[in-house]
Amino acid sequence: MKYITAIIQPHRLDKVREALGALGVHGMTASDVYGYGRQKGHTEVYRGAEYEINYVPKTKIEIAVADAQAEAVIEAVTEAARSGKIGDGKIFVVDLAAALRIRTGETGSDAL
Amino acid sequence: MIDSGNTAWILTSTALVLLMTLPGLALFYAGLVQAKNLLSVLMHCITIAALVSVAWVVCGYSLAFEAGNALIGGLGRVLLLGMERDSVFAGTALPESVFVMFQMTFAIITPALIVGAFVERIRFAAVMAFTLLWLLVVYVPVTHWVWGGGWLAQLGVMDYAGGIVVHVTAGVSALVIAAMLGARDGFPTHVRPPHAPWMVMVGASLLWVGWFGFNAGSALGAGADAGMAMLATHLAAAVASLTWLVIEKLRFGKPSLVGFVTGTIAGLATVTPASGFVGPLGGILLGLAGGTLCFLAVDLIKHRWRIDDSLDVLAVHGVGGATGTLLVAFLAVLPGGTGVNAQGGMASQFLVQLAGVAAVAAWSALATFVIVKAIAMTIGLRVSKEAEIEGLDFTAHGEKAYNP
Numbered sequence: 001m002k003y004i005t006a007i008i009q010p011h012r013l014d015k016v017r018e019a020l021g022a023l024g025v026h027g028m029t030a031s032d033v034y035g036y037g038r039q040k041g042h043t044e045v046y047r048g049a050e051y052e053i054n055y056v057p058k059t060k061i062e063i064a065v066a067d068a069q070a071e072a073v074i075e076a077v078t079e080a081a082r083s084g085k086i087g088d089g090k091i092f093v094v095d096l097a098a099a100l101r102i103r104t105g106e107t108g109s110d111a112l
Numbered sequence: 113m114i115d116s117g118n119t120a121w122i123l124t125s126t127a128l129v130l131l132m133t134l135p136g137l138a139l140f141y142a143g144l145v146q147a148k149n150l151l152s153v154l155m156h157c158i159t160i161a162a163l164v165s166v167a168w169v170v171c172g173y174s175l176a177f178e179a180g181n182a183l184i185g186g187l188g189r190v191l192l193l194g195m196e197r198d199s200v201f202a203g204t205a206l207p208e209s210v211f212v213m214f215q216m217t218f219a220i221i222t223p224a225l226i227v228g229a230f231v232e233r234i235r236f237a238a239v240m241a242f243t244l245l246w247l248l249v250v251y252v253p254v255t256h257w258v259w260g261g262g263w264l265a266q267l268g269v270m271d272y273a274g275g276i277v278v279h280v281t282a283g284v285s286a287l288v289i290a291a292m293l294g295a296r297d298g299f300p301t302h303v304r305p306p307h308a309p310w311m312v313m314v315g316a317s318l319l320w321v322g323w324f325g326f327n328a329g330s331a332l333g334a335g336a337d338a339g340m341a342m343l344a345t346h347l348a349a350a351v352a353s354l355t356w357l358v359i360e361k362l363r364f365g366k367p368s369l370v371g372f373v374t375g376t377i378a379g380l381a382t383v384t385p386a387s388g389f390v391g392p393l394g395g396i397l398l399g400l401a402g403g404t405l406c407f408l409a410v411d412l413i414k415h416r417w418r419i420d421d422s423l424d425v426l427a428v429h430g431v432g433g434a435t436g437t438l439l440v441a442f443l444a445v446l447p448g449g450t451g452v453n454a455q456g457g458m459a460s461q462f463l464v465q466l467a468g469v470a471a472v473a474a475w476s477a478l479a480t481f482v483i484v485k486a487i488a489m490t491i492g493l494r495v496s497k498e499a500e501i502e503g504l505d506f507t508a509h510g511e512k513a514y515n516p
């Protein structure tokens with residue numbers, strides 16, 4: 001199994017969800033994060049004082065998939081999240097050692 | 113003779129002015145600090161309200177408004193003894209109880225303004241001690257000097273609703289305590305932005321509306337004076353806000369909400385001493401002056417002098433109040449004539465106003481210095497570095513502003 005983490009533009013979340021649904025992936029975790037890459041941040045001004053905000057808000061999604069599906073999922077997320085501009089984000093993939101469905105106790109790919 | 117119309121208005125004004133502190137000022141300041149210190153700011157404002165209320169009744173009111181000498185009032189109304197249910201406050205058609213309450217709300221908001229200077233790093237015990245001592249040593253005497261028949265009143269100083277009594281005292285004292293306390297961690301290069309600019313606007317809006325009680329209520333009656341004071345007050349607020357908006361647009365390319373409402377407060381502070389003496393044009397001019405000068409003052413104190421008067425109390429209240437007080441000499445229109453001070457004209461009134469501002473500024477600074485020194489040497493002024501980093505809400509009050 002693979003554990004796929006994608007940092008994407010927050011407004012792309014719905015499109016990514018639809019793309020995953022079309023592939024039969026019916027679960028993911030999303031969280032609000034902030035970070036920076038080539039997008040450095042921006043300056044805000046309050047009462048004449050400049051504040052360097054060196055972080056950009058992003059959405060992180062995490063998906064557990066079977067090995068066979070991994071490539072298709074990565075492609076689907078990439079397609080859905082890409083706008084072509086700096087700030088589109090990144091995808092990271094790690095090997096997933098185990099997975100378990102809490103309600104039923106199913107393990108492995110049955111849990112995904 | 114008690115007049116029910118006048119009394120009704122001043123009862124209402126009292127409520128409006130208390131609303132300015134609770135929650136107007138509290139929200140205005142809370143939105144400007146980091147989320148981890150939100151509750152501490154609200155706590156400062158509301159505990160100051162409670163503490164001052166008691167102190168005012170115990171001896172503050174008496175020492176401010178009872179006949180005494182040129183420097184301080186008498187003890188004739190300690191614990192409000194001698195005040196009957198139907199006592200009338202001399203020179204008005206109000207029950208004395210109403211006058212006591214109305215003035216109490218001014219006594220509450222003035223030390224509450226100083227909160228802006230010491231947010232995010234002061235010890236709570238120091239806030240309580242400072243407020244009590246400052247009220248008795250600065251606010252009460254100055255009130256007596258200007259409004260209680262003391263030496264500045266005898267000199268002819270004109271301060272309709274507190275340009276000197278409220279804004280100069282608080283503003284100057286704020287600068288002193290800010291300088292003695294030391295800056296917030298990370299000032300000036302790594303200060304965090306306001307955590308809730310929307311909250312600042314909500315607070316400022318309550319202050320704007322409440323200020324009608326502050327200025328129009330200072331007419332101590334429901335009539336033409338109150339009406340004109342309200343009109344001038346409102347125009348100053350609007351014009352100062354627009355002035356700040358234009359300056360920001362020119363300087364930064366974008367007019368901001370926090371800036372706009374700061375302009376509002378600057379205009380309101382500036383018109384306060386003049387509100388009952390001027391007409392609508394005076395209100396507009398005071399708004400222009402306040403908006404411009406306070407903007408420059410924020411820049412000067414924060415960015416050139418690098419003093420962490422965190423929420424710009426001196427720049428907005430001190431500079432605004434002083435400016436308005438000085439401009440009274442030129443903008444006041446007394447009934448029956450043009451110009452001011454029939455005895456001496458604008459120039460001599462200006463000198464009188466200047467003397468008032470200078471004397472009060474000097475006393476505020478000196479007294480604050482001594483009070484802060486005393487507190488620093490006894491109970492301690494500032495929280496530890498760790499507490500400052502973790503935030504006052506949890507370390508001082510055991511609470512978090514937002515729980516999921």
